[in-house]
Amino acid sequence: MRRQLTHEFQNLIDRGRDRQLRLAVTGLSRAGKTAFLTSLVNQLRHAGIDARLDLLKSAREERLLGAQRVSQPDLGIPRFPYDEAMTSLEASPPQWPEPTRGISELRLQLRYKTRRARGLLGDTATLTLDLIDYPGEWLLDLPLLEHDFLSWSEAQLKGMGPARQQYAQAWQDAVAKHSADETVEESRLAELAAHYADSLRQAREAGFSHLQPGRFLLPGELQGAPVLQFFPLPGVGEDDRQALEALPASSLYQVLKKRFRFYQQHVVKPFYREHFRRFDRQIVLVDVLGALNAGPERFEDLSQALATLMRSFDYGKRSLMNRLFSPRIDRLAIAATKADHVTPDQHANLVTLLESLLAEPIKDLRFANVPVRAFSLASIRATxxxxxxxxxxxxxxxxxxxxxxxxxxxxxxxxxxxxxxxxxxxxQGFAFTPFRPAAAGPAALPHIRMDAALEWLMGDKLR
Structure with a gap:
């Protein structure tokens, strides 16, 4: 307990001196979070040796001395599997690292030379960088807090387009055999919830992104728990509210309502309170190319998912008190990944397309004077x-x-x-071809514009 308090006290001191940065990395499935984090750690570990980081000012000026991994502060959060990811890339043949399925963390200490007046180099300093990896699907759940079970249920069913509907048909056929007022056994509830979760997984495999609840896709430690055994209820709406609310506690409607409420209070809210509000900066990774490949309905679905995801953030300028006790994200990067899967002359289009996808959230952020920048990048160049x-x-x-x-x-x-x-x-003038990573060796991993993203996300902390 005493050691934990010491860690917390040191963190407060470092935050006050601007010597600690908590960078959150998120994105929907297949956006490339694991590749991005692996490359980020690899580039910083190779800084000043063979990493190509010309767009990171402290590296270009030869002030960035390198980085070391150190023990993470929260021992209850899984460690980001950097070594395992590098083993996959160094294999013969090389393989993409296994994606992470929940939240993970890694802490680096960066050593650099400070700048004095007139460009003279000063003393060395240390920046503690906490990297937090978490699924973007979990952010899609935060708008659930605006609903009760009935309004959420209606919204989910109305939001299914024709292509998405086909993946939900088997679940809808199964749940149609039950009425809102009947008592359903626990085993049958689990069965129906499994049907619903399977419909979400099938939709994700087909290229859809705007899927709720997110934990049904990436349950983490909640795998098999009753809190994940609920689903929307077809055939009921706002006009039925009075009759539904009068049903007994054992009825299907009331049981689903109770579990939905429990999910809100014990899954969604704690994630936001315990993790999300503690982030300083954020990068959101987007697989724009995969959505282009999947067709118009899935592309529109990605647009809706991103709009939902962006609403989740608590952005704003931070005073010293906010930085110490209530940090909020004060700088954002959005990145179209897998830029190496299109020719260099298309990279600018990739950025403007991403900005078009996120036009409304970007306008809101800029109106609030929150720095935001779009990139196209390849964390680990494969072509x-x-x-x-x-x-x-x-x-x-x-x-x-x-x-x-x-x-x-x-x-x-x-x-x-x-x-x-x-x-x-x-x-259909675009055909996205997935590539295998190039064989990794002892040198830094090849990339496209990782240095530009690093400069935006942390360059001001390395002055």
């Missing part, structure tokens, strides 16, 4: 740009290896610079 000749013309292409190990030379197509028009979907 090399090339040119090929076709019909007497030179055309950009990518060279790499497919997931099956076969060598590939492809042109994925043009990325639209703004939200796609119907014509784009009719001709």
């Amino acid at each position: 090399e740009p090339r040119e090929v000749e076709s019909d007497g013309k030179r055309q950009a292409a990518l060279r790499g290896h497919g997931l099956d190990g076969e060598p590939l030379l492809v042109y994925p197509g043009d990325v639209p610079a703004k939200l796609p028009e119907p014509e784009f979907w009719r001709r």
Whole structure:
């Protein structure tokens, strides 16, 4: 207990001196969180040796001396599996690291030379960097706090488009055999909830993103717990509220209502209170290319999911008191990942498309004078740009290896610079090809614009 209090006291001192930074990394499934964090740690560990970090000012000026991993402060949170991720990348053949399934953490200490007046180098200083990895799906649950069970249930069922509906059909057929007023055995409730969770997983595999509750997809330590055994109730709406509220506690409606409420109070709220409100800065990773590949309904679904996710943040400028006792996110990066899966001439379009997807949240942030910047990046570059000749013309292409190990030379197509028009979907001019990572060696991992993201997220702390 005394050691924990000492840690907390030291954290307060470091926050007051601006020597501690808590950087949260999130994104929906397949956005590349594990690759990003692995590359971030790897680049900082190789700083000043062989890492290519020209856009990180402290590295360019040779003031960043390096980074070391140290014990994380919260021993109750799983450690981010950096060593396991590097083992996958160094394997023969190399493999992408296994994605994390819940919250994890890693602490680095960065050593750098400070700048004095007139550009002279001063003493060395230390920045403690806490990296927190958590699923974006969990943020999709925060709007649940605005609902009660009936309004949430209605919203979920109304929000299903035709393509999404097909994955929910088996669950709807199963739940249609029961009425809101009947008593349903625990085993049957678990069965129906499993059907619903399976429909969410199938929808995610098909490219959908706006799926609730998020913990049904990534349950973590709640796997098998009754708190995850509820689901929307078809066939009822606001007009039925009075009759539904009069039903006995053992009825299907009342049991689902109770579990929904428990989920709000004991899963959603604690995550926000215990973890989310403690973050200083945030990067949101977005798989824009995967959504383009999946088609218009899934692309629109990603747009809705991102809008929901962005509403969750508590942004704002921080006073000293706020930094010490109630930190809020004061700088945001949004990044379109897998930029190495399109040719370099398409990177600018990837950024403007991402900004179009998040146009309304970005406007709100800028109105509140909160710094936000969009990037396209590849945490771990898997391809090399090339040119090929076709019909007497030179055309950009990518060279790499497919997931099956076969060598590939492809042109994925043009990325639209703004939200796609119907014509784009009719001709389907984009074909996203997944690539295997290049074999990792003792040198720093190859990347695209990781240094630009690092400069934005922490460069001001390394002056």
